[in-house]
Amino acid sequence: MLQSKSFVRKTKQGKVVKVVREHYLRDDIYCGASSCKVCDSSGARLTSSASTILIVDTNVVLNQIDLLENQAIDEVVILSVVLEEVKNKNLAVYNRLRALCSNSMRKFFVFSNEYHRETYVKAMVGESPNDRNDRAIRVAAQWYQNHLGNATRVLLITNDRENKRKATEEGISAETVESYVKSLGQPGLLDLLVQPPSQDLGMEEVEDLRPSKRKIIYTEHKPMSEITAGLHRGIYHQGKLRVNRYNPFEAYVGSESIGDEIIIYGRPNMNRAFDGDIVAVELLPQDQWHEEKSLSIVDEEDDEEENVHLVPNSADDAPRVTNQMQGSVGDANAVLSRPSGRVVGVIKRNWHSYCGSLEPMPMPAGSGGVAHALFVSKDRRIPKIRIQTRQLGNLLDKRIVVAVDSWDCLSRYPSGHYVRTIGEIGDRDTESEVVLIENDIDNRPFASQILACLPPLPWSVSSEDLANPIRQDLRHVRVFSVDPPGCKDIDDALHCTALPDGNFEVGVRIEMTPEAEIISTRYTKSVIKSCAALSYVEAQARMDDSRLMDPLTADLRNMNALAKVMRQRRIDRGALTLASAEVKFQIDTETHDPLDIGMYQIREANQMVEEFMLAANVSVAAKILEHFPLCSLLRRHPSPTREMLEPLLRTAAAVGLNLDVSTSKALANSLDRAVGDDPYFNKLIRILATRCMTQAVYFCSGDLTPPEFCHYGLATPLYTHFTSPIRRYADVVVHRLLAASLGIYKLPGIFQDRPQLTSISDNLNYRHRNAQMASRSSVELHTLIYFRKRPTDTQARIVKIRSNGFIVFVPKFGIEGPVYLTGRGDKGSGEWLVDEQQQKVKKIDGSISYGVLQTVRIHMEVVEPQPNRPKLQLTLI
Known part of the structure; x- marks a missing residue:
């Protein structure tokens, strides 16, 4: 059966056109109940023993998804009209609902009511889309009841009072979510219910519910129409709110409209915004702006004290730690205040x-x-x-x-x-x-559909694989792998064969001169047989042992010599040699508790593998972009802005360094010259430089112009991730692109959909960032476990000055944290001055001062200032 409808719409050019849409209706859409005598039950999801089948409306799904995911809720019909409406309103909830419907262990069935001849409804004249959808839900519920008969009860779950009233009048059984959950006799399920905003009472109001006791604590958010107009007029500024990890009452909003970060200081000015929210911000009067270093780090027990996060407005309630401003109004060295503001509305919740x-x-x-x-x-x-x-x-x-x-x-x-x-x-x-x-990391087992893509175990290379002309047999080549110790994904497979003409053939299929000039690059699927699985330590030991002259060791030394030339060539082009505070734990194999902790050591073997992986990634990027200029997945590293590098420049100037940041090459040279008597000084400067960089991101080549493709840190015009498909989804996508460019496989249709590719890139960046944050959190967790019974005294370096203390970095353990100079209730002699020009904090009487990059001795101990929130406390000795 064919339904058609027509309507007129205006084009961007102002023309009025008639649009006709056809809607096909069918009789053979099954109900999904195994007890049904009419429908084909081979694909049934609802059991025959079910005495009640639930039909939920859109708002129930949107608001009560946590309840629906509970195992106690089953035998549920999800109508296609509900599924589509949820998709349009909340993609995250839609994905969770789809996961429920595809989970073979759950009894959720999607019924295409919009394409069934007896359940499709046309919109009536003057009927709103919402009312039409509610009517479609009621019609489907009525059809289910008539279709299944009295042996099964069909129950509509809705919190919409009008929808429930109409359902009852039409003879449909309907209940609110709360009344249905109560009928299950499991009181704990009631905790899962989302309470409507009208019941939103603060803890201080619970004891006395009289309306006169209610008081406004936060400013009402502006309506979106006013926010949009304010953004256009430049009154408001839009950006993502980022809350300071050391001070939950201090946040920053990066604003493109003013080209700087806006400081949001205090919960009243944050105005109910959460970390990660997209917000609209109004700038405060300039006399209320804050200089960054005048802001403080907050102790655990300060978390919910009102006086901690109120913005000082007068001398009487100004912080007791003062800021010493250097220079005068006309002085070029004067320290300027940072823009400060307040949130006037939340554009998108996080x-x-x-x-x-x-x-x-x-x-x-x-x-x-x-x-x-x-x-x-x-x-x-x-x-x-x-x-x-x-x-x-x-x-x-x-x-x-x-x-x-x-x-x-x-x-x-x-x-x-x-x-x-x-x-x-x-x-x-x-x-x-x-x-x-x-960190929103899904650690559930892979779904059966994903595992079905893999060959059954046990697996080995078959004669058919070897006979396939697209796969080259390289088992005769001396291939070896070099990976981190204990690595489960052995993927850094390499080989280095000396050719008769004096050149080298290097895996991953790159031929190459002794001067590491690439002559040609070849790509092929292959079969290899590794002759050795080496760790970085083992590979380094082989290269360093002059007594070893075997072919494998010779290959390693040849590769290392080539890698050094390649690395120097990258540095000459302007590639940065940065550093990170990567921590390594030695874990007890039985208890899984950390036995030792320290900075991760980088060896020549690490750098050797890195150079050839970089070369492979650059080569593949060029190959796929040549064939697919509009739909290649690449990775770029945008150049940092001058504002982003400002903290590094201030720190360097305070210790007598003049860094040139005009280009990546100039910065690299400056970092090379940043040496002193202290051997760790240069690494610390490089760690600080790393933190000023932008994030490298995945992107679709069709979304940007070639000049924007460049990778600042690697100083290369093209880059992608190809070498670790077992760890990164991005590499899987790139492998498919490369296979298609070689004519091995047909390019999947999704690559023709640029918006979809852009969405994939955005998700890859989100997941990559979350993985980084999870890694840091895991380090913090194991650090707490390690130091819980090991109070330690050690040296630390000051990396950031704040008004009531400073942030230190502990080189021995790769740990960073706050050290407080003012205790709670300190008076008089506890007052300190912040000297912005010299990057120092000192007592008013001048008896003690601390400067950035200065070495201090600290005591590290796990404490629990708030119940169930242990932390590693760093205190000056």
């Missing part, structure tokens, strides 16, 4: 689930009732969240997951709901899972 624990509290009188509790996230940047729970006694010693529902301007804290329990607080496996959840 709310998600958070991991933490409940703030300790006495059990309320009686049992089984609703308790109001405060949830404290492990991430200090997240404010406390108020939840209601009926299982307080079971949750007080657990790490739990909580989702945010709303934040009313009358409430000090946002409101949320309990999602699930992770495990006991302090348990290593529990805390490791917290790291994954907090």
